[in-house]
Amino acid sequence: MSGLKKHLWNDDKQSAISLTFDDGMKSHLDLAIPILENFGLAGTFYPIAKGNWETSLERFRPAFENGHEIGNHSIHHWCSCATSLDLDNIGLEYRTLDELESELQLADRRFRTVFPEIDQWSFCYPCYNTFVGRGKERRSYVPVVASHFFAARAGCEMSVSVNSPYHADLHCLNSWKCEHQSANDLIGLVERTNDLGGWSIFTFHGIGEGHLPIERCDLEKLCEYLDRARDRFWVAPLINVAKDLYASWTKK
Ligand SMILES: [Zn+2]
Numbered sequence: 001m002s003g004l005k006k007h008l009w010n011d012d013k014q015s016a017i018s019l020t021f022d023d024g025m026k027s028h029l030d031l032a033i034p035i036l037e038n039f040g041l042a043g044t045f046y047p048i049a050k051g052n053w054e055t056s057l058e059r060f061r062p063a064f065e066n067g068h069e070i071g072n073h074s075i076h077h078w079c080s081c082a083t084s085l086d087l088d089n090i091g092l093e094y095r096t097l098d099e100l101e102s103e104l105q106l107a108d109r110r111f112r113t114v115f116p117e118i119d120q121w122s123f124c125y126p127c128y129n130t131f132v133g134r135g136k137e138r139r140s141y142v143p144v145v146a147s148h149f150f151a152a153r154a155g156c157e158m159s160v161s162v163n164s165p166y167h168a169d170l171h172c173l174n175s176w177k178c179e180h181q182s183a184n185d186l187i188g189l190v191e192r193t194n195d196l197g198g199w200s201i202f203t204f205h206g207i208g209e210g211h212l213p214i215e216r217c218d219l220e221k222l223c224e225y226l227d228r229a230r231d232r233f234w235v236a237p238l239i240n241v242a243k244d245l246y247a248s249w250t251k252k
Contacts, residue, residue, distance in 0.1 A: 007165035007197060009244065013234035016199040016241045017190060017226060019043040020153060020175065022073060022124060024056055027207040033063050035207075035220050039227040042066075044238045046073035046124040046153075049110040057114040069237030070115055071122040072149065075107045079127035095132040100141045104148055120150040122239045128155030130172060146171040151242035153201055162198035170242050175201040179212035183221030190225065194232055199241055 009016040019036065021028045024047025036043050045060055045068055053075070064070045078100075081091025104123070111121065123145050130142050145152045149171070155161075156174035163174050176189055186202065193200040206213035226235050234241070 010234040014232055015194040016234045018201045018238040021204045022046045025210050027209050031207045039223040041235050042068050042237050044069040046071045048073050049107050050075045053110050069239050072107055072111050073124045077126040080129045092129050092132050093134045101144050123149040123152040125154045130154050142172045162193050162196050162200050175203045178202045178204050183218040186222045187225050
């Protein structure tokens with residue numbers, strides 16, 4: 001007997017797509033949010049709670065009120081320093097699980113101060129890194145994230161970044177890195193996701209500016225495509241899909 005089983009997303013869709021935007025960039029407010037709203041789509045935005053954090057986070061309140069998800073992307077954005085030539089770079093290789101937990105707890109308090117209405121939060125791993133330490137001391141911090149957040153988005157070490165409806169790790173969700181991709185590349189990933197019956201999470205940074213960008217017209221074409229093909233794909237913020245998936249695992 002085959003172990004293959006078809007899962008329907010949000011009751012009746014073949015696949016799910018989430019559009020996520022990291023680092024609280026200006027182009028998210030100026031371009032990404034208007035483009036998504038023009039096509040009636042809601043995304044997930046992951047700003048950082050550092051410096052003048054209340055003001056930085058408050059800029060995303062109109063997006064939240066229009067149905068977009070706001071998620072936690074930490075305070076200090078600690079990443080691996082394994083490729084850095086800067087001797088003073090204290091990256092995740094030198095951090096401990098206790099330090100990570102303190103960072104995440106403080107970040108959680110800051111995000112909840114600005115958005116007290118949000119009950120369940122998703123986290124976004126800075127630089128897709130999910131570990132602290134080196135060699136024998138290397139530890140995953142996924143369990144720490146799992147004890148504080150409902151879901152979390154990482155990157156992917158496999159060549160196909162589609163999340164399975166049966167085996168996905170809600171606290172280490174795979175995502176596609178979308179920088180420098182054309183609309184046709186991204187639409188190809190959407191169709192591949194649909195063929196596999198899974199959930200793809202797209203990670204964007206700058207839109208037509210800043211680091212790791214894609215062109216504005218490519219995001220527009222992708223959103224136009226998703227809008228036209230709504231009968232086949234469920235396009236929703238990450239936390240909505242994570243909740244739906246969790247419910248499918250826990251209901252009898
Ligand atoms: Zn980031």
